[in-house]
Amino acid sequence: MEKLIRYSVKKLLEASSSQLVGTEINIKGWVRTRRGNNTLAFIAVNDGSIVHSIQVVAELENFDESTIKLVTTGSCISVNGILVESPGKEQSVEIQARHIEVYGTADAETFPLQKKGHTLEFLREIAHLRPRTNTFGSVLRIRHSLAFAIHKFFNDKDFFYLHSPIITGSDAEGAGAMFRVTTLDPHNPPMNAEGKIDFTQDFFGKETNLTVSGQLEGELGALALSNIYTFGPTFRAENSNTPRHLAEFWMIEPEMAFYEIQDNMDLAEECLKYIIRYALDHNFADLEFLNKMYDKELIERLQSVIEVDFIRLTYTEAVEILIKSGQKFEFKVEWGIDLQSEHERYLVEKHFGKPVILTDYPRDIKAFYMKQNDDGKTVRAMDILFPKIGEIIGGSQREENYDKLLNRIHEMGIPEKDVWWYLDTRRYGTAPHSGFGLGFERLVLFVTGMANIRDVIPFPRTPNNAEF
């Protein structure tokens, strides 16, 4: 087959490609459907560059019957043909095929993807093939855009991308159960004099785990470079079986020296709006598809979020609103409790109807590193609550006072020897600083309108599932 310039389907469907009409070009991609009659075959080809497929028209008299027979749903083909304006209603251009090469067949009897819609549950079982569906193509393209937008947002603000370690020797944050990292033989581990496993003989000479957060290392970076962010995989060995939890997920954790809690909130709100706007600007075709197929209010919701000011109020004010609401909650509301999802949902979806930033939580329900307020009861935490998905960001101003931090570490029973390096940042040139954590998949959930977090990551890891 003659070698011609290959164009992506996206390029050909763009209006600017009209100068290509009348010329012979090449496309390569996977066949979504083949229709036709005894003289023509219509082949919808998708190469993942865009949600739409391009229609290839083959006049059967110009092709071997045996070739056309191999062009089935799921097969991969290369097509040379002339780009022409389409007489059909559903597309502006199509390709009049001259030559078709079949790269890979897909046995119609066994290929699991059909022209018809599949349930998301079924597609999860064939995660190796689901990227070839319109839905997952859209989700994965949006996921890419969001990741890119995050880097662009921070880079444009002169933040530095800091690579926090994935293997960690500390469990200081206590953010959840951890995955052990070891090279010891599980059947015959070395034992010490006390009859316990001797981790001094392990690869790192100590117990190590996969990270549950890059924040503590992020702070080390911020207290040198001023503004940093991390963006990497995070692991939680919690036995969480919900549509909002993964054992392996990605998290963005900016950390800023000289930022107080208000600056932190401003940055977080600006960041979320920037990213969502980026998706609206760059992935509109995908969003339209998801809006049509899964969530009729998706685009409207995204637009409303970037237009409104997020509501800001304290935990104490939120508790008052909840108590006065007269709403029946399964969990009774009183000052000091951790807010349940029913409470958060009431505030965001019923009471305010827009994103809410809650601050100044009781210190007893928050992490040790959060800056203590003068009232002795609360800390400068901030959580951003979103409609549909709940908490999307959790952050705080950090405690920069050495004595207060050390006290809190003692109170919470954290071994000082594990965090000596963290404490050192408060001994030497400490500074007020703040940061937050943004769960990447929760963001992708919100932007795509998907309902289950397993559908916004290519290969989800959850309890009892590490297939693919």
Next chain:
RNA sequence: UCCUCAGUAGCUCAGUUGGUUAGAGCAUUUGACUGUUAAUCAAAGGGUCCCUGGUUCAAGUCCAGGCUGGGGAGCCA
């Protein structure tokens, strides 16, 4: 981990108070059709009714245990 719902053809589902040979749509195969849009029309093939045990003359249907999946909750991002 707890609560709850579900599991029947490749996919999505129906299947009556327990009763003859378990059905439909789509998909697949074959045929028809001169521009289709999830093409249309006709015919055919396709079943470990999740697994194990129990009740019964008789179980897809009832009971027990298990497995898998969905939803809700907790933990959290």
